[in-house]
Amino acid sequence: MSETAELLQQHVIDPEVCIRCNTCEATCPVGAVTHDSRNYVVDADICNHCMACVPPCPTGSIDHWLPVLRSKAFTVAEQLTWDELPAPQSQVEWQGEAAAPLSSPEVNVPPRSAAQPTTNLYGPKSPISAKVVGNMQVNEAGTDNETHHIVLDFGSVPFPVLEGQSIGIIAPGLDAHGKPHHARQYSIASPRNGERAGYNNLSLTVKRVVQDHQGQPVIGVASNYLCDLKTGDTVQVIGPFGSNFLMPNHPGSHLVMICTGTGSAPMRGMTEWRRRLKASGKYEGGQLVLFFGARTQQELPYFGPLQKLPKDFIDIHFAYSRTPGQPKRYVQDAMRDASASLAELLKDPQTHFYVCGLKAMEEGVLKALQDIAVGAGMDWASMAATLKQEGRLQLETY
Amino acid sequence: MSAINYSEKIPNNVDLGGDRTLQRALEQWQPNFINWWDDMGPEGTTDSDVYLRTAVSVDPQGWAQFGHVKMRDYRWGIFLNQGEADRKIHFGDHKGEAAWQDVPGEHRANLRRIIVTQGDTEPASVEQQRHLGLTAPSMYDLRNLFQINVEEGRHLWAMVYLLHKHFGRDGREEAEALLERRSGQEDNPRILQAFNEQTPDWLSFFMFTYFTDRDGKFQLCALAESSFDPLARTTKFMLTEEAHHMFVGESGISRIIQRTCAKMNELKSDDVGLLRAAGVIDLPTLQRYLNFHFSVTIDLFGADESSNAATFYSTGIKGRYEETKRDDDHMLRGQTYKVLNVVNGQLQEKEVPMLNALNEVLRDDFIKDSVGGVERWNRVIEKAGLPHRLSVPHKAFHRNIGALSGAKISPDGRVVSESEWNAKVGEWLPTAEDRAFVQSLMGRVVEPGKFANWIAPPAIGINRQPVDFEYVRFN
Numbered sequence: 001m002s003e004t005a006e007l008l009q010q011h012v013i014d015p016e017v018c019i020r021c022n023t024c025e026a027t028c029p030v031g032a033v034t035h036d037s038r039n040y041v042v043d044a045d046i047c048n049h050c051m052a053c054v055p056p057c058p059t060g061s062i063d064h065w066l067p068v069l070r071s072k073a074f075t076v077a078e079q080l081t082w083d084e085l086p087a088p089q090s091q092v093e094w095q096g097e098a099a100a101p102l103s104s105p106e107v108n109v110p111p112r113s114a115a116q117p118t119t120n121l122y123g124p125k126s127p128i129s130a131k132v133v134g135n136m137q138v139n140e141a142g143t144d145n146e147t148h149h150i151v152l153d154f155g156s157v158p159f160p161v162l163e164g165q166s167i168g169i170i171a172p173g174l175d176a177h178g179k180p181h182h183a184r185q186y187s188i189a190s191p192r193n194g195e196r197a198g199y200n201n202l203s204l205t206v207k208r209v210v211q212d213h214q215g216q217p218v219i220g221v222a223s224n225y226l227c228d229l230k231t232g233d234t235v236q237v238i239g240p241f242g243s244n245f246l247m248p249n250h251p252g253s254h255l256v257m258i259c260t261g262t263g264s265a266p267m268r269g270m271t272e273w274r275r276r277l278k279a280s281g282k283y284e285g286g287q288l289v290l291f292f293g294a295r296t297q298q299e300l301p302y303f304g305p306l307q308k309l310p311k312d313f314i315d316i317h318f319a320y321s322r323t324p325g326q327p328k329r330y331v332q333d334a335m336r337d338a339s340a341s342l343a344e345l346l347k348d349p350q351t352h353f354y355v356c357g358l359k360a361m362e363e364g365v366l367k368a369l370q371d372i373a374v375g376a377g378m379d380w381a382s383m384a385a386t387l388k389q390e391g392r393l394q395l396e397t398y
Numbered sequence: 399m400s401a402i403n404y405s406e407k408i409p410n411n412v413d414l415g416g417d418r419t420l421q422r423a424l425e426q427w428q429p430n431f432i433n434w435w436d437d438m439g440p441e442g443t444t445d446s447d448v449y450l451r452t453a454v455s456v457d458p459q460g461w462a463q464f465g466h467v468k469m470r471d472y473r474w475g476i477f478l479n480q481g482e483a484d485r486k487i488h489f490g491d492h493k494g495e496a497a498w499q500d501v502p503g504e505h506r507a508n509l510r511r512i513i514v515t516q517g518d519t520e521p522a523s524v525e526q527q528r529h530l531g532l533t534a535p536s537m538y539d540l541r542n543l544f545q546i547n548v549e550e551g552r553h554l555w556a557m558v559y560l561l562h563k564h565f566g567r568d569g570r571e572e573a574e575a576l577l578e579r580r581s582g583q584e585d586n587p588r589i590l591q592a593f594n595e596q597t598p599d600w601l602s603f604f605m606f607t608y609f610t611d612r613d614g615k616f617q618l619c620a621l622a623e624s625s626f627d628p629l630a631r632t633t634k635f636m637l638t639e640e641a642h643h644m645f646v647g648e649s650g651i652s653r654i655i656q657r658t659c660a661k662m663n664e665l666k667s668d669d670v671g672l673l674r675a676a677g678v679i680d681l682p683t684l685q686r687y688l689n690f691h692f693s694v695t696i697d698l699f700g701a702d703e704s705s706n707a708a709t710f711y712s713t714g715i716k717g718r719y720e721e722t723k724r725d726d727d728h729m730l731r732g733q734t735y736k737v738l739n740v741v742n743g744q745l746q747e748k749e750v751p752m753l754n755a756l757n758e759v760l761r762d763d764f765i766k767d768s769v770g771g772v773e774r775w776n777r778v779i780e781k782a783g784l785p786h787r788l789s790v791p792h793k794a795f796h797r798n799i800g801a802l803s804g805a806k807i808s809p810d811g812r813v814v815s816e817s818e819w820n821a822k823v824g825e826w827l828p829t830a831e832d833r834a835f836v837q838s839l840m841g842r843v844v845e846p847g848k849f850a851n852w853i854a855p856p857a858i859g860i861n862r863q864p865v866d867f868e869y870v871r872f873n
Contacts, residue, residue, distance in 0.1 A: 016777075016857065017857055017858065019641070019644055019645045019648045019771065020767075023638055055461070055462035056641075059649070310864065311861075311863055311864070
């Protein structure tokens with residue numbers, strides 16, 4: 001977690017389910033788990049969310065994450081007195097980054113049942129101020145590709161958004177030519193009713209850019225500015241943007257989400273919206289499938305929170321391309337491994353595909369879809385055309 | 399059978415493929431193990447695919463791989479926890495010397511005996527539980543039973559590996575004998591008496607996994623301290639799996655209590671007859687089962703004064719529970735410990751040399767740990783707003799080993815007369831009628847998401863799967 005973090009997914013153990021077997025304490029590589037004669041608890045100051053304790057836990061009691069303000073994290077002493085888990089302090093759910101392109105070609109159409117988006121409410125000449133109410137790192141500290149989850153609050157200024165839309169951020173200061181910086185665009189990582197449900201806020205997933213696409217060192221102006229923001233700071237925002245990469249409202253529709261790194265931001269927004277719908281009972285059980293790639297598990301944003309989503313709600317496939325000692329595995333490889341279920345989903349007119357991430361993934365992903373379709377005896381050319389026409393294949397790569 | 403690629407078939411981190419002697423020994427033993435599993439493993443399950451956790455390595459990610467597998471095809475792996483370079487013996491007369499990577503000749507007989515005794519309990523419990531699948535209260539519970547069964551099988555493999563690897567011909571013969579003894583068989587029974595008793599119903603099963611598998615935990619913890627490094631590393635890894643067994647027991651009883659309390663609140667009554675008529679297990683019956691399993695299990699720790707226990711400790715074969723966390727000299731010479739005796743019709747404490755009382759030390763550690771779970775059961779009752787409470791009986795109650803063997807002691811720790819014992823024993827231990835009643839509730843419920851009337855569903859499923867997941871596919 002970064003020093004500036006205010007929001008924290010605090011790792012806690014459910015005392016009603018825990019059997020005090022000591023497995024977690026014995027497993028924890030950093031000594032974050034401790035116990036008394038009553039409870040086993042995790043010290044929030046030590047836990048680094050490495051997840052080593054989760055698979056060995058025989059009960060599932062270890063797999064709990066409470067969104068809290070870091071300053072109000074539950075102390076070890078408090079946790080030792082618990083008979084049951086306390087109610088969450090806020091509604092923060094799984095969190096991540098996507099820097100979407102300003103120039104994304106919007107030649108597509110949105111899904112038929114998508115909600116009507118609001119766009120370009122605030123342009124470059126009339127930006128509004130948003131207040132930073134949270135900034136935390138959402139992949140493992142110390143790894144490359146440091147990624148932050150940043151929450152912005154708009155107070156009483158209207159800023160209606162939908163999942164899949166993006167906003168522009170104007171970094172302060174002047175560029176090398178003595179002109180104000182132009183806006184950088186970031187995908188929204190939260191659902192339409194707020195990062196915290198019912199609040200006029202949203203979240204972004206931002207990777208700290210320290211090299212360009214060719215690997216040359218370069219300090220990304222906006223991303224470094226954003227990653228270094230502190231709670232209470234204000235930022236200049238324009239937008240919202242985007243009217244195609246939107247999710248279907250139909251409660252029985254299926255979402256197949258394919259992303260890498262900070263391309264997870266819109267996927268997080270959609271997933272969380274579906275999760276809230278499900279919690280409120282307005283949901284007919286459309287399937288959610290996520291293919292999520294990163295160089296390593298440590299670099300993957302939101303790994304911990306993703307782990308706690310129930311399997312009957314979302315089917316998650318990870319792919320890591322740089323795990324030492326393992327062959328490189330990309331999202332398209334994970335897709336091919338799941339070709340049987342993807343073939344079924346391709347046939348279903350309720351299935352919507354979303355691809356977001358680096359440009360390089362697009363070709364491999366489409367090729368994988370093609371091979372799966374052809375392998376299942378489908379005509380990919382006409383199928384791809386139909387998907388595009390119906391707004392059921394949305395690509396956002398950069 | 400020589401065509402089997404053991405390195406592939408048996409996940410391991412002991413270089414099975416590179417040890418020809420060991421490979422030959424396992425080639426002999428493996429088919430006999432499968433025969434034993436077919437004969438004595440869970441009844442009528444040959445074709446079922448069970449959602450099992452399989453260990454494929456000892457790191458946290460590797461040892462919890464979930465998937466549907468047929469039990470006889472389960473990959474019974476052989477795993478030792480990572481060795482500690484230059485590990486030193488940390489208790490007993492050899493304290494400070496290097497840990498043994500091989501068996502020293504002078505300790506060979508004792509180590510073999512300990513490993514065989516531990517190993518014998520593993521197939522024994524599978525045999526004890528082999529009919530339970532026919533009366534499972536849910537598919538979720540059925541899966542948990544099978545998970546325990548295959549892991550007991552894996553623990554047998556762990557012990558057989560040590561016997562084959564380190565004990566030569568004697569070890570191979572002992573490994574064969576582990577497959578030949580049978581729980582409850584008169585002419586060739588299992589070594590420890592508690593493992594020759596039947597596990598006739600699921601209440602007994604949950605009590606067994608809560609109490610008796612916890613004995614396993616404490617024995618394994620003591621062996622995990624052993625100077626014989628391969629034994630220490632093997633038992634450390636086994637402990638990770640033992641935790642699941644105790645979870646099944648603790649949560650099983652907890653769910654029974656939850657269901658009973660819900661019924662008590664619904665009927666606004668704690669009348670045993672009413673509750674039994676409503677098809678739930680009344681709390682007094684639960685208390686009697688608890689008394690029985692607790693007392694039988696604490697006997698497993700052995701006599702309260704034992705020169706063997708002293709020898710095992712001093713020679714460095716078996717340590718104490720959490721040996722490294724204790725602040726004493728780890729030699730224990732000249733130290734004393736209190737054990738109970740009956741003197742003139744009164745329970746009295748007597749100071750004895752601690753080395754001789756190490757069984758009692760481990761038993762007391764076990765009792766402390768057991769009480770914690772019973773407290774958590776009480777919280778379920780408390781949460782239901784009911785005044786009733788469960789408790790563990792006095793440790794002198796219903797003992798059949800050591801100085802207290804045969805003494806007539808009430809659950810609250812009073813020495814009682816033969817006639818009081820006979821008059822009250824039906825309130826203290828399960829009666830034939832209790833057992834018949836519990837038996838009468840045992841019907842098979844195996845539709846996904848359905849639960850027998852006498853038990854509540856669990857709070858969460860296995861591996862984040864929903865509670866109504868198809869944990870077992872009957873083919």
